[in-house]
Amino acid sequence: MKAKLLLLLFIIGFNLNTKAQCARSASFQDGDYEVSGTVSLIFTSEGDKMLEIASDFLTMNGPDLHVYLANTSQISTASGNPPETIDLGVLNSVTGSSSYVIPSDINIDDFTYVIIQCKLFNAFWGNAILGTTQGSDCSALSIEERVIDTFSFYPNPAAQSINISGNFKETMTLNIYDSLGSLVANNDNINAQxxxxxxxxLTSGIYFVEFISNNKKNIKKLIIN
Structure with missing residues (x-):
């Protein structure tokens, strides 16, 4: 599996639609190319943070198309990733639905635009302006309090193993998912010892490591060489 695989159809063990949600949605607009369809930034009461492109999405194929979160309507990738943006990775498909994991330290109001950009040739494909938060659970979610951010791992990329670092006050669970959202490894006994x-x-490729402790969670990307 190559490093430029993804973005993923990634559900953390259960359907997001069964959880309390707070969302911001938008319709894509043309940039230099035709782009149509809807997209939603979804946070749940379980701490999941996803960008979901809906099944009505359609654009033309192109090289090295990436999905970005940004606060400007257009960005420049002539010198690599622009500042104050989040590169969610390669666009998974030019038609239909796809999902992308949002970094755990991002808040739902941090960004205004979803941008599709040809990173290699600095070409603006199109964008969507995220709307206001919607959902009866927005005020009650307390999302930041449900996300654990004190754990990480090294090395990354990795080969044979990873070591977990953090403040171990109690035993925690670690799950590893592949790029299709399938659980491929589990350890319910991660602690200081x-x-x-x-x-x-596990074969070479891109995976996602989920930490769970005291009903809080975090998700980090892992590359295995």
Missing amino acids: NKTVLLSE
């Missing part, structure tokens, strides 16, 4: 996770049974 047991913080090495073997990866020898």
